[in-house]
Amino acid sequence: MSVLLQINNISGGYYKEDIVKELSLNVDQGDFLVIIGPNGSGKTTLLRLLTRVLALRRGEILYKDENIFQMNLKQFCRKVAFVSQDISTDFSFTVMELVLMGRIPHLKRLQYETRKDIEIAEEKLALTGCLSLKDKRIDELSAGERQRVIIAQALAQEPELLFLDEPTSHLDIGHQIQILDLLKKFNERNSLTIVMILHDLNLASAYSNRIALLENGTVFKEGKPQEVLTYQNIEAVYKTIVLVNNHPVTGKPNVVLIPGEK
Amino acid sequence: MRLRNKLFFLFLLLGVIIIFALIKGAVNISVANLFLKDNQAILHLRLLRIIASILVGSGLAVSGIALQAILRNPLAEPYLLGTSSGAGLAAVIAVIIGVSRVYMPLAAFLGAVLSIVIVYNLSKERGIITDKSLILSGVIISVAFSSVIVFLVSLFGNKAMHEMNWWLWGSMQVYDYKLLALVFFPVILGVFVIYFFAQDLNAISMGEEAAMHLGIDVQNIKKILILVIALVSASLICICGISGFVGLIVPHMMRLVVGPNHKVLIPTTCLAASIFMISCDLVSRTLFSPIEIPIGVITAIIGAPVFIILLKKGKRI
Numbered sequence: 186m187s188v189l190l191q192i193n194n195i196s197g198g199y200y201k202e203d204i205v206k207e208l209s210l211n212v213d214q215g216d217f218l219v220i221i222g223p224n225g226s227g228k229t230t231l232l233r234l235l236t237r238v239l240a241l242r243r244g245e246i247l248y249k250d251e252n253i254f255q256m257n258l259k260q261f262c263r264k265v266a267f268v269s270q271d272i273s274t275d276f277s278f279t280v281m282e283l284v285l286m287g288r289i290p291h292l293k294r295l296q297y298e299t300r301k302d303i304e305i306a307e308e309k310l311a312l313t314g315c316l317s318l319k320d321k322r323i324d325e326l327s328a329g330e331r332q333r334v335i336i337a338q339a340l341a342q343e344p345e346l347l348f349l350d351e352p353t354s355h356l357d358i359g360h361q362i363q364i365l366d367l368l369k370k371f372n373e374r375n376s377l378t379i380v381m382i383l384h385d386l387n388l389a390s391a392y393s394n395r396i397a398l399l400e401n402g403t404v405f406k407e408g409k410p411q412e413v414l415t416y417q418n419i420e421a422v423y424k425t426i427v428l429v430n431n432h433p434v435t436g437k438p439n440v441v442l443i444p445g446e447k
Numbered sequence: 448m449r450l451r452n453k454l455f456f457l458f459l460l461l462g463v464i465i466i467f468a469l470i471k472g473a474v475n476i477s478v479a480n481l482f483l484k485d486n487q488a489i490l491h492l493r494l495l496r497i498i499a500s501i502l503v504g505s506g507l508a509v510s511g512i513a514l515q516a517i518l519r520n521p522l523a524e525p526y527l528l529g530t531s532s533g534a535g536l537a538a539v540i541a542v543i544i545g546v547s548r549v550y551m552p553l554a555a556f557l558g559a560v561l562s563i564v565i566v567y568n569l570s571k572e573r574g575i576i577t578d579k580s581l582i583l584s585g586v587i588i589s590v591a592f593s594s595v596i597v598f599l600v601s602l603f604g605n606k607a608m609h610e611m612n613w614w615l616w617g618s619m620q621v622y623d624y625k626l627l628a629l630v631f632f633p634v635i636l637g638v639f640v641i642y643f644f645a646q647d648l649n650a651i652s653m654g655e656e657a658a659m660h661l662g663i664d665v666q667n668i669k670k671i672l673i674l675v676i677a678l679v680s681a682s683l684i685c686i687c688g689i690s691g692f693v694g695l696i697v698p699h700m701m702r703l704v705v706g707p708n709h710k711v712l713i714p715t716t717c718l719a720a721s722i723f724m725i726s727c728d729l730v731s732r733t734l735f736s737p738i739e740i741p742i743g744v745i746t747a748i749i750g751a752p753v754f755i756i757l758l759k760k761g762k763r764i
Contacts (some may be wrong), residue, residue, distance in 0.1 A: 238659050262662030269657065275521050276652045276707040286650055290662040297710070342661070399694060 189214045189346060189378050190235070195244030197234045198402075204230040214347070217372045218380045219389040221413075222399030228382045232348050234368040235380070236267045248346075262290035264434070266344035268274060268335050270351050277322040284310055287341030307341040311378055313367060314342050328346050329360035336364070340371070347371075349381040353388065361385075365392050385438040391432070398422055414438040453705060457718040464725050468500075469493050471729060473737045487516075498618045498726050503619070503687050503700070504697070504720030505632040509713055510676040511694030514640045516709065517646040517669055518578045521702070524694040525680040527585045532592035533562025533685040539599050552626055552685035562588050567673065570638060576669060616690035617743040618724070620726040630682045637679035638717065644668060645709040652707065670741030691743050692750035697723050699754070 190212035198204035205227045212218055218227050223269070233239040235246060237253060253261060254302045265286070278286075287309075288302040298306075310316045313333040318326065326334065332352055339347060351368070353361040369392055371377040381390045389396055396413040398406045400422045406413050417428045419440065428441040462497040470476050472493060476486050510525040517523075526532075537558020541551055569584035570576050641648075647668050651659035655665045683690075698712070705711050705717075727745040734740060 234655075236660060237654055258664060259662035261662065267660040272653060273656065274519060274653050276516075276702070277650070278653075282649070282706070282708055283653070288651070289646060289650055292646065295643060335715060370679075435709055 187214050191247040193245050195234060195246060195285045196242045197239055198415045202291060204402050205234060208403045210397055210404055210407060212340050212378060212380055214378055215376050216232035216395055217393050218395045220382045220397050220399060221386060222390050226399040228399055229350055232350055232382060236265060236348055236424050249276035259290045262342060264344055266342040267348045268339045268349040272335060277324045278321060280315060280318045280321050281306065283323055283334060284338045284341050287338040290342055306341050308337060309337040312338040325372060332364060340435050346378045348426060349385060368377050386414060399443035411438050414440060450711065451503060457619045457715060461722050464722050465497055468497050468725050468729050477663055492689055495624055495627060496728055497725055499619045500632060500724035501721040502598055502634050503683050503690055504693055504724030505638055505717040506679045507694040508685050508697040508716045508720035509641050510639045510679045512716060513648060513672050514676055515698060516652040519652055521699060525676055528587040528677055529562035529566045529585050530559040530684060531689045532589040533544060535560040536592045536596050539573045539596050543603050544600060556681050556685045557685050562592060563677040577667060602632055617690040617741055619742055626686055630686050633682045634679050637675045638673050642671060642713045645713055648709040679702045689743060690746055692746040693720055693724060696754050
């Protein structure tokens with residue numbers, strides 16, 4: 186498989202301190218890569234660097250051999266989209282207006298959305314099961330609906346690579362599975378490459394083809410779920426004792442927490 | 448109601464209110480006699496007031512929209528950047544040191560610009576302007592300048608006080624049509640520049656990071672827009688003093704009517720703000736005619752209750 190995103194020795198952070206430190210990682214075309222790691226290990230900062238929200242201090246990020254910081258920002262956003270944990274705003278746009286914003290990277294300034302843009306937005310709304318919410322205002326939605334709408338907006342950008350920062354953190358288990366199944370479908374059928382932060386190790390195990398375990402701003406271990414999710418790795422990074430057995434249905438690693446053991 | 452109908456209704460209302468503003472006043476003129484030679488001077492004066500009202504209304508309301516989106520705060524208004532107190536302070540100083548009235552607008556303009564420069568630089572941290580520091584710096588400078596105004600007025604007494612009222616509460620009485628012409632272009636240009644960024648404002652109002660993920664150069668657009676807002680509000684203060692509330696309340700009302708999409712919100716707000724200001728000016732000069740009440744008083748008296756009703760009626764903004 187060809188490399189889509191090549192991350193070479195990058196460092197970056199907010200104030201003087203580097204949060205991400207000399208991190209290297211490759212994302213292959215068609216990957217469903219899940220980034221895990223304890224709080225403060227630099228997961229979100231890494232995603233901010235990869236989506237150009239934060240500037241790099243050292244190293245380089247290549248998207249199909251092109252340095253992302255030298256790409257035109259709008260052009261970059263036609264290829265790479267980002268889904269946040271949630272949205273909060275005092276401005277009550279409708280669902281359709283919000284999803285149409287996903288077309289901004291494809292539009293010129295002052296250009297109104299064309300018939301085609303509206304069709305794309307409607308298609309993405311249908312795919313995420315939100316078409317019936319089209320005319321609702323975003324502050325009327327439930328958390329699960331809102332998350333699906335944010336994903337529809339990102340899909341309307343028609344990206345090749347989709348980043349997600351804990352898209353399921355505000356959702357109950359039913360909605361978690363629903364969202365992740367949806368993303369898996371896009372990953373498999375539309376060869377959308379996905380890089381996602383997840384806290385739940387078992388969801389990471391179930392959906393990813395590769396996992397990157399971060400510790401202190403760098404990659405501690407990267408590989409297939411069964412290579413990364415071992416009790417030794419988890420104990421070393423999370424300082425927590427766990428049991429790892431195999432999931433009875435999928436056969437993938439299943440992490441079991443042990444209360445009271447520390 | 449469909450958008451086309453809403454627009455038609457707004458245009459109709461604007462037309463009606465303009466006719467009222469032309470015929471009503473200290474002297475009432477019937478529509479038939481409006482174009483008689485004897486009434487030409489009055490017609491001319493009232494026309495200038497209407498143009499000033501349209502400029503002030505649209506300029507302040509659209510600046511308000513831009514600032515509200517940048518700060519993601521529907522309660523922001525253009526004077527938040529310190530322009531009003533800066534202009535007020537400069538005007539007081541000009542009165543005290545005895546500068547000719549001709550140069551008062553220039554003094555006010557410079558004061559407004561100066562305060563924005565201070566606010567802008569205070570809020571800049573490592574090249575980035577954060578919402579919180581912009582609001583805080585604006586408030587601090589406003590409070591500081593206002594207290595200096597009160598200090599100077601209490602030292603120098605009545606003379607300054609009387610001249611000041613005009614600046615602090617605003618008036619659509621244009622005594623210099625050349626100045627109006629001078630201000631016309633930067634204000635209209637500013638409104639168009641803000642409209643030019645309508646799509647970016649939509650994205651920015653969803654959050655700065657969200658906008659960046661849509662390919663929008665947030666930091667630079669913010670700087671351009673703050674400059675535009677500053678120039679528009681400073682220019683308007685020159686001709687009409689300070690008209691509070693219009694930059695806050697009209698955008699707020701129009702979001703209820705047409706929604707937050709800036710491509711629609713900006714043009715409809717221009718119409719609504721023009722209607723609002725012409726009406727307020729009409730009230731200010733007819734209510735206790737021939738005494739003219741400062742327009743800031745009228746916008747506040749009409750604005751405050753409307754605002755409270757909207758706030759109580761629901762959180763929808």
